[in-house]
Amino acid sequence: MDIADQAKRIVAGERRALARGITLIESARADHREQAVALLEAVKGAERQALRIGLSGTPGVGKSTFIEAFGMMLTGQGLRVAVLAVDPSSTLSGGSILGDKTRMEMLSRNPNAFIRPSPSQTALGGVARRTREAVMLCEAAGYDVVLIETVGVGQSETMVAGMADLFMLLLAPAGGDELQGVKRGIMEIADMILVNKADGDLLPAATRTCADYAGALRLLRKRSSDPEGFPKAMLVSAITSDGLDAAWDEMRALVKWRKDSGHWDTNRTKQARHWFEEEVRLGLLARLSEGEMRSKMERLGAAVAAGEVSVAVAARKALDGG
Numbered sequence: 001m002d003i004a005d006q007a008k009r010i011v012a013g014e015r016r017a018l019a020r021g022i023t024l025i026e027s028a029r030a031d032h033r034e035q036a037v038a039l040l041e042a043v044k045g046a047e048r049q050a051l052r053i054g055l056s057g058t059p060g061v062g063k064s065t066f067i068e069a070f071g072m073m074l075t076g077q078g079l080r081v082a083v084l085a086v087d088p089s090s091t092l093s094g095g096s097i098l099g100d101k102t103r104m105e106m107l108s109r110n111p112n113a114f115i116r117p118s119p120s121q122t123a124l125g126g127v128a129r130r131t132r133e134a135v136m137l138c139e140a141a142g143y144d145v146v147l148i149e150t151v152g153v154g155q156s157e158t159m160v161a162g163m164a165d166l167f168m169l170l171l172a173p174a175g176g177d178e179l180q181g182v183k184r185g186i187m188e189i190a191d192m193i194l195v196n197k198a199d200g201d202l203l204p205a206a207t208r209t210c211a212d213y214a215g216a217l218r219l220l221r222k223r224s225s226d227p228e229g230f231p232k233a234m235l236v237s238a239i240t241s242d243g244l245d246a247a248w249d250e251m252r253a254l255v256k257w258r259k260d261s262g263h264w265d266t267n268r269t270k271q272a273r274h275w276f277e278e279e280v281r282l283g284l285l286a287r288l289s290e291g292e293m294r295s296k297m298e299r300l301g302a303a304v305a306a307g308e309v310s311v312a313v314a315a316r317k318a319l320d321g322g
């Protein structure tokens with residue numbers, strides 16, 4: 001593959017080139033990895049920034065419907081929108097809750113949108129990398145908004161929040177008056193809670209749920225990276241599109257505040273450092289299963305098993321090159 005040419009096509013906004021670039025990033029082959037690194041370096045010069053929005057919610061709350069409606073609204077305003085999915089379940093089952101092709105039918109046909117389903121069977125550590133790098137390619141390709149969607153399981157929210165500028169939690173109206181078992185940690189990373197399905201018969205329940213969460217959010221410690229009134233809870237309907245423009249206005253207001261106050265840059269810098277360290281950590285871990293290190297571990301492991309050397313001494317030897 002001609003990397004320079006590929007990079008040029010991505011920056012020129014060719015969707016097929018972008019899709020191929022992401023496929024390259026997802027590949028586990030060592031030679032592909034080298035090309036992927038070269039590609040990321042080659043597109044860096046584009047110096048483009050998208051608004052990265054993380055969106056989380058359990059299956060059934062209406063993520064696909066919301067993204068379809070929200071994405072159509074944004075593209076209707078002349079913005080280009082990319083959608084990436086992080087589906088940790090696909091790592092475990094090989095199947096994907098987020099990946100089926102019938103989702104977001106209108107948006108997927110929209111020339112100003114790019115939708116990439118979650119790949120199945122990516123190694124857990126690889127999910128973060130491939131998503132982060134796919135985000136970078138989408139930014140280089142000139143997308144104005146990159147939506148990173150994830151289901152509310154495991155560590156995926158924290159991971160997605162760690163690569164997003166804004167993090168949205170999508171909820172459905174609750175039957176009773178109890179908070180829906182949303183973990184406190186997720187409330188703490190959410191910039192906005194959107195209570196979806198605020199339409200028809202569900203409107204009263206949605207309104208109650210929204211008030212409950214607004215109350216719960218007020219009890220959380222105010223973050224220095226937030227202006228007054230954030231994080232906030234709002235009502236939306238992905239079906240009628242009610243509340244979507246209001247939610248978008250709030251997102252933009254928050255972004256503007258963070259940019260003006262310097263928190264936007266600080267956050268991106270912090271994220272870059274985090275992912276750099278994470279990448280090094282993954283690389284070091286990978287080395288444990290490679291060639292010389294692997295045989296050394298085998299050798300020392302056998303010595304430990306035979307009682308010839310203590311765990312502490314063997315571990316030090318392994319690390320020190322003894």
Ligand code: GDP
Binds near residue numbers: 057063065202237
């Ligand atoms: P996901 O699993 O989170 O992606 O959820 P889906 O987008 O597939 O939606 C799950 C179900 O909720 C579908 O039957 C949708 O039609 C329905 N749904 C989604 N958004 C709304 C909404 O705003 N109002 C109502 N009444 N139903 C909705």
